[in-house]
Amino acid sequence: MVIGAGLGGLACGIRLAARGLDVTVLEQEAVIGGRAAQIREAGYTFDVGPSLITMPWVLEELFTAAGQDLHQAVRLRLLDPFYRIAWHGESRSFLFNGDRSAMLEQIGQFSWADAARYDGFLAASRAIYEQAILVAGRRSFLRLADFLALVPAMLRLGALRSVDAFVGRFFQERHVRQAFGFHPLFIGGDPFRVPAVYAALAYLQIEQGVWYVEGGVHALIQALGSLLRAVGGRIETGSRVMRILTAGNRVRGVQLEGGEELAADLVVSNADAVTTATDLLGRPRPRLRSTMGCYLLYLGTRRSYPQLQHHTLLVGADYRGFITDVTRRERLSDDISVYVHAPARTEPGMATTGGESLAVLLPVPNLRAGMDWQCTSTELRERLLNELESPAGLGLTGLRSDIAFEAAWTPLDFRDRLGAVDGNAFAAEPILRQSAYFRTPNRDRQVSNLYYAGGGTHPGAGIPGVLLGAEVTSNLINSDLGL
Numbered sequence: 249m250v251i252g253a254g255l256g257g258l259a260c261g262i263r264l265a266a267r268g269l270d271v272t273v274l275e276q277e278a279v280i281g282g283r284a285a286q287i288r289e290a291g292y293t294f295d296v297g298p299s300l301i302t303m304p305w306v307l308e309e310l311f312t313a314a315g316q317d318l319h320q321a322v323r324l325r326l327l328d329p330f331y332r333i334a335w336h337g338e339s340r341s342f343l344f345n346g347d348r349s350a351m352l353e354q355i356g357q358f359s360w361a362d363a364a365r366y367d368g369f370l371a372a373s374r375a376i377y378e379q380a381i382l383v384a385g386r387r388s389f390l391r392l393a394d395f396l397a398l399v400p401a402m403l404r405l406g407a408l409r410s411v412d413a414f415v416g417r418f419f420q421e422r423h424v425r426q427a428f429g430f431h432p433l434f435i436g437g438d439p440f441r442v443p444a445v446y447a448a449l450a451y452l453q454i455e456q457g458v459w460y461v462e463g464g465v466h467a468l469i470q471a472l473g474s475l476l477r478a479v480g481g482r483i484e485t486g487s488r489v490m491r492i493l494t495a496g497n498r499v500r501g502v503q504l505e506g507g508e509e510l511a512a513d514l515v516v517s518n519a520d521a522v523t524t525a526t527d528l529l530g531r532p533r534p535r536l537r538s539t540m541g542c543y544l545l546y547l548g549t550r551r552s553y554p555q556l557q558h559h560t561l562l563v564g565a566d567y568r569g570f571i572t573d574v575t576r577r578e579r580l581s582d583d584i585s586v587y588v589h590a591p592a593r594t595e596p597g598m599a600t601t602g603g604e605s606l607a608v609l610l611p612v613p614n615l616r617a618g619m620d621w622q623c624t625s626t627e628l629r630e631r632l633l634n635e636l637e638s639p640a641g642l643g644l645t646g647l648r649s650d651i652a653f654e655a656a657w658t659p660l661d662f663r664d665r666l667g668a669v670d671g672n673a674f675a676a677e678p679i680l681r682q683s684a685y686f687r688t689p690n691r692d693r694q695v696s697n698l699y700y701a702g703g704g705t706h707p708g709a710g711i712p713g714v715l716l717g718a719e720v721t722s723n724l725i726n727s728d729l730g731l
C-alpha cells in the first residue's frame with residue numbers, strides 16, 4: 249500500500265509492482281502527481297510545480313525496471329539555453345547551457361579570470377557528483393555509522409562547506425558566482441547554508457542537460473500512472489488516508505477518511521514526512537525545519553513574449569538579503585528574485601491562443617511566518633506584475649492587459665491540497681543536519697514494515713532525488729522481503 253501518488257509514490261509503486269508485489273496507491277486528490285499537478289484552462293496548460301527535467305537517465309532506469317522505454321512514453325527535448333539569468337536593472341544576462349565555449353563566453357562577459365577557472369569548477373563538482381549523488385544518493389542511511397563513513401570523503405572534496413563558499417573558490421565575480429550557485433533553490437535550499445553536495449546540481453545540468461517533456465511534466469506523471477497500471481498496480485484517487493494502523497511495531501493497514509480500514513502487509517508513505525508522523529501515526533512533531541514556501545502565479549496571455557526564454561531567472565539587487573528574508577527572517581523582502589517558466593516558447597500548443605502560459609515562481613516564507621495570505625497574495629501579484637513589466641525587470645510591457653487567464657497558489661495550497669507541513673514547497677530543508685541519516689529514513693526506525701518515498705526522505709526533493717529515493721526504498725523493501 250502506498251499513500252500518495254506524487255512522483256515518489258508512483259515511482260516506488262512501479263518498482264514494487266514490477267517485482268510482483270500487489271500495489272495499491274491511495275491518493276487524496278482527484279488527480280495524481282502531487283506537486284507535479286497541472287492546470288489546464290481556457291486553452292492554457294501550466295505545470296503547477298516542477299518544470300525542469302534533469303538526470304533523464306534516472307527516468308530511463310525507472311521505465312527499464314518496469315520493462316518499458318521512457319522514450320516510447322514521452323518525448324524529451326533538450327533545451328538550449330537551459331535558462332537565461334537576468335539581473336534587475338542590468339542589460340547583461342547569462343545564457344546557461346552545456347557547451348564549454350559558449351559558457352566561457354558567458355562567464356567572460358563578467359570576468360575572464362573566472363572563465364579561466366571554469367574547468368576547475370567542473371572537475372571539483374564532478375567529484376562531488378560522483379560521490380554524493382551517484383554513491384550516497386543511491387544508498388539508505390539507516391545507521392549513523394553509514395553517515396559517518398561518508399564524512400571524510402565529503403570533507404576531502406570540500407562538499408560540507410556551503411554551496412556559495414564552494415562556488416566562490418572558483419568564481420569571484422558576483423554575477424558568475426550567483427549563476428553557478430543558485431541551483432539549490434530548485435529544491436528549496438539556501439545556497440548560503442546548504443552543503444556543497446548541491447554544487448553537483450550545476451555540474452549535472454552542464455554535463456547531462458536540462459530537458460523539457462512535451463506536454464509538460466504532468467505528461468510524464470500520466471505516463472508513470474500508465475506504467476504503474478501496466479505492471480499490475482492500482483491507483484485509487486479521492487482516497488485520503490487518515491491513520492496508519494499499527495499493531496506493536498508492525499503496520500497492519502490504513503484507515504481512510506470515512507472510517508474504512510484497508511489491510512496492508514507494508515505501507516510506503518509518500519505523504520509529507522512530518523505530517524505522516526504527526527497526523528497519520530500520532531507521534532510528536534519531528535524536529536525538522538521545513539523549506540521555504542512558494543507563491544506561484546499562472547498567467548495565460550493573449551500574446552507571446554519572444555524576449556523570454558523557456559526558463560528565465562530574474563535576480564534582484566539584494567539576492568542574499570532576499571534569501572535570508574525568505575528562509576531565516578521569515579518575512580517578505582523588499583527585493584525579489586523570481587523565476588518564469590514559459591513552455592510555449594518551446595511548445596506553442598501549451599498556449600493554444602498564440603500567447604504564453606507563464607508560471608511565475610517567487611520563493612516566500614512558509615506558514616510559520618504567520619502571514620495573512622489573502623492580503624499577501626494580492627500584494628505579491630501587483631509586485632510581481634510590476635517587476636515583470638518594468639524595463640528594469642523583464643520588460644514584458646503591457647503584460648497586465650494581455651492576461652486572459654490567471655490562477656495562483658500560495659503556501660496555503662501546499663498545506664491544504666498536499667498536506668505539506670507549514671505549507672512547505674520542497675519538504676524538509678536540505679541542510680546538513682537534515683540530510684542522509686538525519687532526514688526521515690527510507691524505512692521507519694520504529695515500525696519495521698513502514699517506509700517512506702518522496703522529497704522528505706533521503707536523498708531529498710527534486711525529480712531525480714525523489715526517483716533515486718524511491719529506488720532506495722524499493723530496494724530496502726525487496727531485501728526485507730527476501731526478493
Ligand SMILES: Cc1cc2nc3c(=O)[nH]c(=O)nc-3n(C[C@H](O)[C@H](O)[C@H](O)COP(=O)(O)OP(=O)(O)OC[C@H]3O[C@@H](n4cnc5c(N)ncnc54)[C@H](O)[C@@H]3O)c2cc1C
Binds near residue numbers: 255
Ligand atoms: C514550485 C515548484 C517547482 C519545482 N521545480 C522543480 C523542477 O523544475 N525540477 C525538479 O526536479 N524538481 C522541482 N520541484 C521539486 C519536485 O516537484 C518535488 O520534489 C517532487 O515533485 C515531490 O514529489 P513527492 O513525491 O515528494 O511529493 P508530492 O508531489 O507532494 O506528492 C505527495 C502526494 O501525496 C498525497 N497525499 C498526501 N497526504 C495524503 C494522505 N493522507 N492520503 C492520501 N494521499 C496523500 C498528496 O496529495 C500528493 O499527491 C519543484 C517543486 C515545486 C513546489
